[in-house]
Amino acid sequence: MKTKEKLPYLNGWYIVEWSKNLKHGEVRPLTLFGKEVVLCKSDKGEINLFDAFCPHLGAHLGIVGVMNGENLVCPFHDWEFNEAGKCVKIPYTDRLQKQANLVKWPVQVKNGIIFVYYHDQKEKPNFDVPRWKEFEGKKGWSRQIKRTVVNKAFLQDVVENAVDMGHFHPIHKFDEIPTITKLEFKGHTYKVVFNSPKKILGKLMDVELEIFYQGPGFAIASMEFPIHFKLITSITPIDEFHLAHHFTFVFKKSWNPLFDLIVQSFAVRKAMKDYTFDIDIWANKVYLTNPKLCFGEGPIIKVRNWLKQFEPKKQELKSKKAA
The missing domain is CATH 3.90.380.10 (Naphthalene 1,2-dioxygenase Alpha Subunit; Chain A, domain 1)
Structure with missing residues (x-):
């Protein structure tokens, strides 16, 4: 496999997994589009995909990372991030770091299939995944x-x-x-x-x-x-x-x-x-x-x-x- 020029990743919706294969409370490390990401499922079944590294000190959230109810917990310092990627808890201070938010990818679950939207400039999807x-x-x-x-x-x-x-x-x-x-x-x-x-x-x-x-x-x-x-x-x-x-x-x-x-x-x-x-x-x-x-x-x-x-x-x- 060769090409004279590096081929770009193309913007659009892609399948990453079937929802039944992802357990409640699971945090799974993946590589997509050359980036390390984490796919997670909360106790209530909410599925999200985030960039893999904690904005605090760079720990990989998918390596020994866990869910605490609806929040993703960093394994390094126990900082917690909600389903929107916002930092909502730091166990050793009441003053939250408002700029320490995770990069969240658009996700849709249709027919039990998890789709993620990739865009080179992180623009919002311009069409939805249909249901069959x-x-x-x-x-x-x-x-x-x-x-x-x-x-x-x-x-x-x-x-x-x-x-x-x-x-x-x-x-x-x-x-x-x-x-x-x-x-x-x-x-x-x-x-x-x-x-x-x-x-x-x-x-x-x-x-x-x-x-x-x-x-x-x-x-x-x-x-x-x-x-x-x-x-x-x-x-x-x-x-x-x-x-x-x-x-x-x-x-x-x-x-x-x-x-x-x-x-x-x-x-x-x-x-x-x-x-x-x-x-x-x-x-x-x-x-x-x-x-x-x-x-x-x-x-x-x-x-x-x-x-x-x-x-x-x-x-x-x-x-x-x-x-």
Whole structure:
């Protein structure tokens, strides 16, 4: 993985964890976008994400840090910070340090999934994460099936991969190169629909897949035949070269629970196996800012142009270089 210029982190919502995996009172250290942060859940279930280091004397809040009810407690001097990141208690003085506040990241929990908003200049989100009824475990849909893979890749490569029709035959063994039937860009979203014949269980079937990105950080994929499923997928940068790729599957139930279990298990295994084929390519390729594309590969450039709205502004990049 190489590039002539350092690729920027892109502004948007990203998945960090499923809420059930975070225990009440837990303080978990993470690295996101090259920064050390802490993800915590209060006794009442409030979930927050803060920069990791205490503004007092720099202790890491995720190393032996604990929750005291709704407050995050620094392990070094027992200073306490509330859900807004404000210092609310210093055990050895009544005079609070009003400037000692934690940097809080915007967090939304939808369908039991924890999303965090990244912005290079810490601006507020300009759109919310939607809620999907299919992922609530009701009205004929299965429970959520969750997977996470950490791998080397550039986020930009993964996002444009959805419209790179030429890779589906050599990498994913499609019998024919898929045909894009719809490609739509609207504000912070882009949608692609493509179909192609593909052998599944030895039978040639016409597969149609829809992928709907909402910002660069997450998308919902849908297929109705031969397997009716939906998938929330998120590619969350850990650092400059590594991503945490989160998958949340749900399946439409049939009249036969045993059949559903077999189909769901097969479909998830197949999807994750197909994904591993991409991983080896991403981990060993270079990102070309000026690729020499051929006829029919215009959608790749369209996706790259769409992604530009999420990049740091040019003046922001210049100030970083000067620093």
